[in-house]
Amino acid sequence: MTISRRDLLKGAVAAGAAVAIPATAEARHEIEPLPDAVGMLFDSTLCVGCRACQSACKVANKLPEDKVEANGGVYDAPNDLNSTTKNVIKAFPAGDTQHYMKQQCMHCVDPSCVSVCMLGALHKEGEGKRDFKGEKKGTGIVLWDKWTCVGCRYCQIGCAFNVPKFEWFEAFPAIVKCELCRHRRDEQKSGPLAVANPACCEVCPREAVVFGYRKDLLAEAKRRVAADPQRYNPHVYGEHDGGGTQVLYLAAAGVQFHDLGLPDLPERSQAEFSESVSHAPYLYGVTPIALYAAMAFVINRNKKKEEAAEHGEEGKR
């Protein structure tokens, strides 16, 4: 009455199959940038760190100050993105100078947060699970919906840029992140301003950050690099990184993006990898149903066999 080698072997074969299936998984197709996706281009060689964008963001999004007391005064001085800061300027020492970096939601082409969000609270504009009125399709802006978010914070695990923030000290907390000032759009205007109008881009005195269609911004970034190759790192961060982002970055020549706080990411998006591996064994839902039917059959048969055996034994007594 012990477990026979045959049983163990059967188990090993089943386990082997479970391992082999993900390996031969058909990859979920790669997501391309939407043709009319909007985004921003940040040129760190132009930013002087005035933080006008930071203040304008707080005003535009009605966010409270992140009060820091120093030298007998109180300042709005966030040191990172947080539940009251959707946009932040950080200084990174590089070589003999200082480089400034702007951080906010990257509005990824294939966002991890959207991939993991249980009920589509985080979704690309117009492509949520709920019926969203007034959302345009095709802008690629990642929005948050307060009616379907359960506050599980899986988006924070998924986001490689650590963008979504949570209100830790609220009884009824929200997820806070940049939505590209979609609420400041002007339907009367044409082009990207009819879609959104980021306060940070509007206020920037040096046009270090500009708003527009992603395809135009990408062309502009490449034009700048080609026009002055001495000045720029030839890599346009966000063209392909992490599957591509709608916010693009330029850095000075010789400065690596990871030295400016942007992670080194493969070209394949993490969402594509995760979904391919997770979905493969399900075969579009066939596996669970087939497995259930097979197991119900075997268990039923075993039960009948056992009942027959028991009656047999009782009969012998």
Added chain:
Amino acid sequence: MSGHDHPQAIGGKMLDPLMKILLAVFGVSALVMAYRFVTGIGSVSNMTDGFTWGIWEPINVVVFTGIGAGAYGVGLLCYLLNKGQYHGLVRPAVLLGAIAYTLGGSSIMIALGRYWNAVTLPIVPWWNLSSALLEVAVCVMMYVMVLWIEVLPAIFDGAAQSKSPRWSAIGKRWGARMAKAMPYIIALAILLPTMHQSSLGGLYLIAGPKLHPLWHTALLPTLFLVSCLSMGYGAVVVLVNILRLNWNAKQDQALFASMSKVNAGFLLLYVVLRLGDIVLHGKLRFLGADFATFLFVVEMALFIAPAVMFVMPGVQRNRGKLFGAALLAILAGAVYRADTYMTMYRPAGWTADGKSIAAGWDYFPSVGETIVTVGMAAVGMAIFVFISRLFPVVVVDQGKKSTIGRGEVRAASGH
């Protein structure tokens, strides 16, 4: 039922000192939980935007349900492979599973920031089928129901044995009806954990660059599935040993020995998969004199040690040693799961040569967080004691010259 021993209600005084302690611990944790609902999660925990899940998800959900997987493991042997001798273990394992999963599910409700929106989870058209967490949430909710349905035969059995003719009639009638439906429920009780236990590993596929390369692999779902079985079988051995010490529960050492041999197979399968994956993907270069390697070696040792012990006749015969090996098997899975979810997770990720990148966050669980976890474990034990005292869950040893069936005698004599 001649082939099986009959479980019986333990009876006895409900509010014994142990029960009082368990309820007191839970009471304290309930206060912390109440405070959390008024002031926010940040005020009772050390969770931050960087370490957003703290210990509640990794321990209360991922480790608790691993322990609860004993119901899945025993069900697999008893019903799918038709090893009838495991029948006596089914009820304790199922009750343990039902309680562990219920606590996991309740812990989620405490950890969810916007818990009130969880009522929208059953709205199927809103489901994002790409989300591993949605799969876990839906599957675990269904499985909790299935597990309590699996507990029902014990309740009906208890009612059938009741002195009240009315209760007795209800118990007999519904017990018979349940028996007919059971195969279809049991099939679900095997399918659902197969799905969500692998999804628990799949959850961290998306974390990609944030999880140390020695832990991040496409095999995460498989490794979590295998480790839940090794934890589950270990948990059943540990549970029945504790029940024997306290309530003189029947413990069939030969049965444990053969179940533990199965467990040795799963533990070794885990080791082979994990090592094979690391070698095949050229990740050996991440092994060096650092904390990651230390943890990796600890994990491997924790999986190999009980596997080796389980196949040694000296351990198989000895109650204490087998109990120790089973504890190690639980610990192995628990450490692996906690490392994946917490210890080897860094919000800013890891460099190409496996060094953690500094970020503005550090994490160590707060007292409040820990109390909630301990309180959940305590109330789980209290519920187990409560149900076992009232209803026939545990098979009690009737004495040396017992009336046990022939199957068990054969099992006890042969190995």
